[in-house]
Amino acid sequence: MALAVLLLGAGVLYVWGLGASGWANSFCSAAVQAGSQSWKAFFFGASDAANAITVDKTPASLWPMALSVRIFGLNSWAVLVPQALMGVGAVAVVYATVRRSFPAWAALLAGTAMAVTPVAVLMFRFNNPDALLVLSLTVAGYCVTRARERGSTRWLLGAGAVIGFAFLVKMLQAFLVVPGFALVHLVTAPGVLWRRVWQLLAAGAAMVAAAGWWLLPAALALLVAVTWLTRRASRTDPVRAAVWVWESWLVVTGLVFSLMQGIFHAYYTVALAPAVAVLVGTGGTRGADRTAAGRRADAAGPGACSTRARHRPS
Known part of the structure; x- marks a missing residue:
């Protein structure tokens, strides 16, 4: 009951008078509007539906707002309520993380401190990328906590994947938690040293995969594949x-x-677009073909192979 009151109170705090913020960051709101009108603009984080220019960050923070506008129409509430809900989610995850190792009153205290921190109240009522970034990293911290308890590889992989997604929210700021998280797991998690090292390497691979599927790194990964x-x-x-x-x-x-040194304009990178596009298309198709072939072979089973062999002409 106390947790329900805490989350309800946080929700009221974040949404009360939310419409007074108007369009908040109008630059981000324009990109949200574009993403609600064009899936291409949605994917690339374009500032306009014609995809003439993108925002200055990776676009994941825009995606929840753009989906909200697609559903509820363009208005300030549709843009900003997803941010408020992310704030409530972050409070809940803080509570859940503390509750793993401490009594309920400590978890409630931590959740309350999170809910009423002035800058948190501000950013969970605004449409900058920080709301989704904070939620993602808080979830990652929860996953690391669970992984450390029993040396769980699954939870550590989850932490890596969430941090990788956070890179798509606000780029390298997402990686600021990585050194500390990795060191704590390496030093304090149960299990022999080599297993902890292997777990961290696997989590790093999950992080790279989660961060790298959006454009350029995906093309490099498909080359290797x-x-x-x-x-x-x-x-x-x-x-x-x-x-x-x-x-x-x-x-x-x-x-x-x-x-390159000296003068370099960002539009030069258009020369990379054909190569990236071809590699994503051909590499992805090749991988899908191999996966489908493997599934057909599994479905056929050894009996079907034996049947085909008996009917093979001499």
């Missing part, structure tokens, strides 16, 4: 050759852009 899937193919294999053609474009051009 296709090269591995075609490792037994002939030297002239057309699939692997096609991927390498476009990957060479991406890698060389990307490295040159990354190491």
